[in-house]
Amino acid sequence: MAISSPSRVILSDADRWALTRRARSGRRPHRDVQRAAIVLAAAEGTSNAEIARRLGICVDTARKWRARFCARGLPGLADRPRPGRRRTFPKTAEAEIKALACELPAESGVPLARWSHAELAAEAVTRGVVETISPSTVGRLLRADAIRPWRHRSWIFPRDPDFAAKAARALDLYDRLWDGHPLGPDEYVLSADEKSQLQALRRRHPDLPPAPGRIRRQEFEYRRGGTLAYLAAYDVHAARVIGRCAPTTGIAPFGELVEQVMTTEPYASAARVFWIVDNGSSHNGTRSIERIHTSWPTAELVHLPIHASWLNQVEIFFSIVQRKVIKPGDFADLEQLARRLLAFQDRYNATAEPFDWHFGRKSLNRLLERLAAHEPKAA
Secondary structure: OOOOOOOOOOOOHHHHHHHHHHHHOOOOOHHHHHHHHHHHHHHOOOOHHHHHHHHOOOHHHHHHHHHHHHHHOHHHHOOOOOOOOOOOOOHHHHHHHHHHHOOOHHHHOOOOOOOOHHHHHHHHHHOOOOOOOOHHHHHHHHHHOOOOOOOOOOOOOOOOOOHHHHHHHHHHHHOOEEOOEEOOOOEEEEEEEEEEEEEEEEEOOOOEOOEOOEOOEOOOOEEEEEEEEEEEEEEOOOOEEEEEEEOOOOHHHHHHHHHHHHOOOOOOOOOEEEEEEOOOHHHOHHHHHHHHHHHOOOEEEEEOOOOOHHHOOHHHHHHHHHHHHHOOOOOOOHHHHHHHHHHHHHHHHHHOOOOOOOOOHHHHHHHHHHHHHHOOOOO
16 A cells, blocks of 8 residues: 555564554553554554544644654654743742641641642632632642642551560561570461451342442441451461351450360470460450460460551451451341351461561561651650
């Protein structure tokens, strides 16, 4: 076919692969997909007029991107830098608006929990920072520095005076160390806790399955079928879970979990079994250590610092249970909920691998350094 354009497109294998991938993409901007399609069609010898007809564009558009590709290759398909409009606000005003966004509204006497673009625009005008500014302009200024004042993240400052020492003990156990010495092959590390108040919610109408163009739908209203607790011990190195269901949490249910584990091999014949636990009432304080050790001399309870359950690996397993078993909840009764939990436990054990845990002593030291920077300075 005769080519009406003087710009002849010849593609290398790499360019053809990149352009084909771009033209078939469902996530890239439409302009990128369209430009890739223009170049691919031009490489087949298609005229600009025919390309324009196929893609529903004007001939000048096809001619422009064919020429730009011939001149610069793939980089030529990107938009050229544009000068844009002249700056409307001085840099000092932009800096003041960004600083305002980083303040809590209450610090300025504004009865709000957090700023929005519209509220920041109004406050900037009230303070005389600018005479007028639109919420969209405020949003553009904040996006330049990734400032999002309407978002927040909860955290809790460690208040355990022995936080570093207690956390380090648990992290050493994850690395198979105790008092600086490697654990033996007959010593095991378990992470244990309870997931309480699991509700057996029964929906008032059956779920509707997915259909073309429609996701699964679930009835909002439900009947309550009671609650139960799921207690579990997770072997952090073997990725094995041993758990049980109980009507509630407490010393007795946790003791039953310990008995279930300690009478099961390989823990029954182990030299030592370390139990990493938080400070919940079921296993809190030195009395719990004595109680467990008296009943099971090879069991050693290791407490995490206060408010440090995030260091307990069983919490990761519980988050998996929440996503894969509990939600979306629709259970006829507590018995069905308990069966589902224990069946999932067996399924999980069949294929599970240890968690890819990277938070060790070095990470702990870095965390403590950051926390020290937030300590209030003495007057």
